[in-house]
Amino acid sequence: MFPYPIVRPLLFALDAERAHRLTLGAIRLGLAGRVRAPGPPVRIGGLTLANPVGLAAGFDKDAEAVDGLLRMGFGFIEVGGVTPRPQPGNKRPRVFRLAEDRAVINRYGLNSAGAEAVARNLEKRRAVGVVGVNLGANKESEDRIGDYAECLTVLGGLADFATVNVSSPNTPGLRALQGKAALTGIFDRLHRAQSGGRATPLFLKLAPDLTAGDMDDIAEVIDDLGVAALVISNTTVARPEGLRGANAGEAGGLSGAPLMPLSTAVLRAFHERLEGRVPLIGVGGILSGDDAVAKLEAGASAVQVYTGLIYRGPALIGECAEAIAAHRS
Numbered sequence: 617m618f619p620y621p622i623v624r625p626l627l628f629a630l631d632a633e634r635a636h637r638l639t640l641g642a643i644r645l646g647l648a649g650r651v652r653a654p655g656p657p658v659r660i661g662g663l664t665l666a667n668p669v670g671l672a673a674g675f676d677k678d679a680e681a682v683d684g685l686l687r688m689g690f691g692f693i694e695v696g697g698v699t700p701r702p703q704p705g706n707k708r709p710r711v712f713r714l715a716e717d718r719a720v721i722n723r724y725g726l727n728s729a730g731a732e733a734v735a736r737n738l739e740k741r742r743a744v745g746v747v748g749v750n751l752g753a754n755k756e757s758e759d760r761i762g763d764y765a766e767c768l769t770v771l772g773g774l775a776d777f778a779t780v781n782v783s784s785p786n787t788p789g790l791r792a793l794q795g796k797a798a799l800t801g802i803f804d805r806l807h808r809a810q811s812g813g814r815a816t817p818l819f820l821k822l823a824p825d826l827t828a829g830d831m832d833d834i835a836e837v838i839d840d841l842g843v844a845a846l847v848i849s850n851t852t853v854a855r856p857e858g859l860r861g862a863n864a865g866e867a868g869g870l871s872g873a874p875l876m877p878l879s880t881a882v883l884r885a886f887h888e889r890l891e892g893r894v895p896l897i898g899v900g901g902i903l904s905g906d907d908a909v910a911k912l913e914a915g916a917s918a919v920q921v922y923t924g925l926i927y928r929g930p931a932l933i934g935e936c937a938e939a940i941a942a943h944r945s
Contacts (some may be wrong), residue, residue, distance in 0.1 A: 675694050676695050686744070703756075747775060794830065820843045850873075879899065
């Protein structure tokens with residue numbers, strides 16, 4: 617594994633999006649090295665994950681570096697979000713570090729090469745491992761529910777699971793699809809799109825900014841939706857008190873350490889409401905093995921990381937896997 621502490625100052629001297637593109641390119645070329653993170657394996661949605669530490673959506677939006685990422689020790693990875701048709705996302709700059717807070721604000725706006733391009737990239741994958749795809753909708757679409765079904769039709773046969781993303785804060789109106797009626801419509805359409813073929817397990821990714829009433833409504837219909845797992849959570853539009861970074865006032869979704877308390881509270885709330893009926897994947901604010909264990913203690917069966925990699929590097933993967941293995945032993 618390349619020594620990230622040496623590389624990090626060089627990357628942090630660059631614009632955040634450019635640094636990310638360089639990092640992704642290095643991983644695609646195999647420069648991040650090969651690691652076998654410890655188990656234990658975990659079953660979620662009918663899938664066996666080599667270990668419970670995954671990569672969250674947003675890191676590899678277009679499935680450019682799937683093989684390199686799997687070799688870094690992840691138990692599973694999620695590519696995307698993917699929209700049916702290509703879209704550029706919002707204007708740059710659109711991602712900002714808050715280094716003092718170990719956080720990031722992004723307003724990418726679901727920039728995507730489109731489902732067909734992602735399918736071509738997934739067809740090239742060679743490394744063994746569980747790979748899911750995060751389904752999105754085009755910003756200007758008049759039928760966003762149809763967009764999810766279209767993405768699944770194109771990508772379902774190439775993915776081990778598909779996550780319905782109705783929680784990005786950077787596509788206007790998208791979070792309104794977290795209501796009972798909208799979710800029922802989306803999942804009904806997705807199940808019909810899969811009828812007669814291989815059924816790809818469907819996950820649902822939620823926002824951390826839900827009210828208690830919102831969570832009650834989702835829990836009420838979760839059994840009828842056929843959700844294989846809940847991913848909790850996406851970034852937040854809230855700005856917790858005490859942020860010190862100069863970019864704290866930028867618009868967009870906040871991730872990293874300040875998200876940990878909020879996302880974990882929502883995770884725990886769903887664990888209490890669902891009583892184990894649907895497995896939970898904890899995301900948001902994981903920057904250490906202790907953070908990963910805290911997600912498990914709140915009810916998660918597995919975790920995903922992203923912003924933590926920016927501040928800790930690939931060593932975070934093994935640290936989280938080892939901490940979880942010790943916690944479960």
